[in-house]
Amino acid sequence: MKRNLFVNLAGVLIAMLLGAIVMLIQGYNPAETYGALFGYSLANFYSFSTTLRNAVPLILTGLSASVAFASGPVNLGQPGQFLIGAIFCVIGGLYVDLPPFLMIPFLLLISMLGGAFWSGIAALLKKFFRMDEFITTLMLNMIADYLTYWAITYPLFEPRANHPQTPLITKNGFMPKWGNFNTNVIVMLLVFFVIWFIFNRTIAGYEWRISGKNSLFARIGGVKIEKNYLSVMLLTGALAGLAGGLVIMSGPHRFIKGLGANYAWDGIMIAMVANNGITATLLYGLFFSILQTGSLGMELITAVPSELITVLQAVIVLVVVAGRGYFELMIAKIATRRKLKDRDIHPQFIDQNAINREDTKL
C-alpha cells in the first residue's frame, strides 16, 4: 500500500514537472501557474465545493470504468451511457412532476436505467452474437452522441434558444444546494460506498474480481461468467448514466449541446491511472477535478490556456502507469538477485536477458 502511494505520488510529481518544463519553454512562470491552478480550486469553501461538484461525474464514470475493467468487460461506453442517462433524466424532468423527495430519486433511477439500457445493448450483442464490447461500446458512443444531438435539436428543443438545448427540467428535480455545496456529492459518496461494499465484501464482487484476474480459473471454480458479465455491464452502464443524470440535476438543469464531452473519457483515464482500484478512483477523480476546475482560474490569472490541463492529464496517466510497471519490474529484479545470492550464484554469470524476460512474465 505504502509502495503504491509512493509510485503514484512520484508519477504525478514527475508529470507536473514535465508540465512545468513545457510552461518554462513557453515563457510562463510554473510556480505562479500552479499556484493559480490550485488556488482557484482549493483556496476557500466556495471554490472547494465547486471542485467537489465537478468531481462527481468524474468519479462516477471512473468507478464505472474501474469496476468494468477490474471484472473483465472492457466497457469503453461511458461517454454514450453518460449521454443516454442524461437525456433520460431530462425527459423525466420535462414530462413528470412530483414533489422533490420523490422526484429526485425518480430522476436518479431513470438516468441509471438509461445508462444500463445503453450498456445492455452492447452486453446483449456480446451474449448472442459474440461481438466484442470493446468496439461495440465505442460505436454506441458515437451513435448516442448523434442521437442526443438529434433529440435536443428536434423533439425536445427549446424554441427561443439560438443553439440546440432543451428547456429546463422541473424545479422539483434540482439537486438541493447548501450554500455552494451541492448535494450531488452526497449521492456520489453513497454510491461509492455501495460499490466499494459490493466489490470488496460480497460474493458477487468476489466473483467479479476473480473473473477479471483470471476468467479461466473463475470458470473452473464454478463462477457463472456470462451472468456476471451481464450484471457488470448493466451496473457500470447505470453508474455512467447516473453521472449524466446528476450533471443535469446539479448543473445546467437542461441538456445543452456538448454536455459531457469532457467528463466521460476522463472517467476511463481515471480508472486506468487508478489501476482499477475503487478508492484510488475516488482520489484520482478528486485530483483531476482539482486540475480541471483550477484550469479556468489558471487561464484567468496567468493567461496559460486551460487546454494545457488536458495534455497534463494524459501525461499523468502515461507517466504513472509506466512508473508503476517499471517499479514492479525493479522490485522483481531485486528479489531475483537476492534469491540468487542466497543460492550462492554470482549475478554476473546469469544471462541478464533471461531475468528480464522472466520478470515481464510476472
Next chain:
Amino acid sequence: MNIMIGLINGMIAAATPILLAALGGTLTYYAGIFNIAMEGMMLSGAFFAVLGSYFFHSWIVGILFGVLGAILIALIFIFFSIFLKVDEFVTGVGLNLFAVGLTTYLLRQIFNVKGAFTDPGIVPIPKIQIPLIQNIPVLGKILSGQNLIVYIALIAVIFITWLVFKTRFGLRLRAAGYNSTCLDTSGVSSNLIRFHSLMLCGILCGFAGSFLSLGYVTLFTENMSAGRGWISLAAVILVSGNPLGIALVSLLFGFADGLGLFLQQSLPSQFTSMVPYVATLIALFIYSIRKKKKEALI
C-alpha cells in the same frame, strides 16, 4: 449520372483516411501489437499538416509535417509500450487523449482560435488529372481528378500486400505476432520489428491525417478524426488484417458515409452522420454470424 459520380467520388474520399489508417493498423496487427492509437496518430497528423501547409505555403511541407506529427505519437507509443512495457491498451487510450489535448492546446497557442482553424493561407493537397484517362466519358471523372493522397492510398495497398507477404521483413513481421519468442531465438529482435511496424503505421496515419485536413476539407477542427481510427481498427479485425480485404471494407464504409450524405435530403443530418458507425456494428454482426457458422462446420 452526375449524382452517381458524385456519390462514388464521395465514397472514395470517405474511404481514403480509413483505408490508410487501417493499412497502418494491419502492420501492427501482424506484429502482434494491440494498437489503438491510430485515432491519435491521425488527429496529430491532421493538425501538423495544417500547421506545415499554413506556415510554409506548401502542401508538400504540409504532408511532411503531418507524417512527422503522426510519427511523434508513434514514437511515444514505442517508448511506452515497447521500451517501458506499459500495457498497450492503456498506452493507446492515453495517447489518443494526449493527441486531443495537444492539438486543442496548440490550436489555441499557435492560431489563437478555439474549435476550428480555417484560413485561405492553408494550401490544400492538389487533385491529380491524369492525361488521356480524364477524357474517358464516365470513368474519367472517377479514375482521374482524385486527390493525390487517394492515389497514394491505392499504391499503399499494393505496397503493404507485397511487404507483408512477399518480403523477408513481412515474414519476420508475421513471426513477431505469431510467435515472438521463436523470432527472438532465431536472432531477430521482435522489438525491432515492432518498432518498424509502428513507425510505418505512423507514416500511413500521417497521410490519413493530412488527407483529412488538407484534402477532404481545408481546415482543422478539434477532434476531427471523429472515431475514424476506431472504425479502421474494426476494419482490421473484420478481415483479420488482409490488406486487400481492408481496401474492400474501407470502400464499404466510404459507401455508408456517402449514403449518409445522400440520405440527408430525407432524414435529419444527425441520423445520416450515424450511418458509418451503424455500418461498423452491422459489419461486426455479419462477421460474428459467419464465424459462428464456420465454427459449427468444424
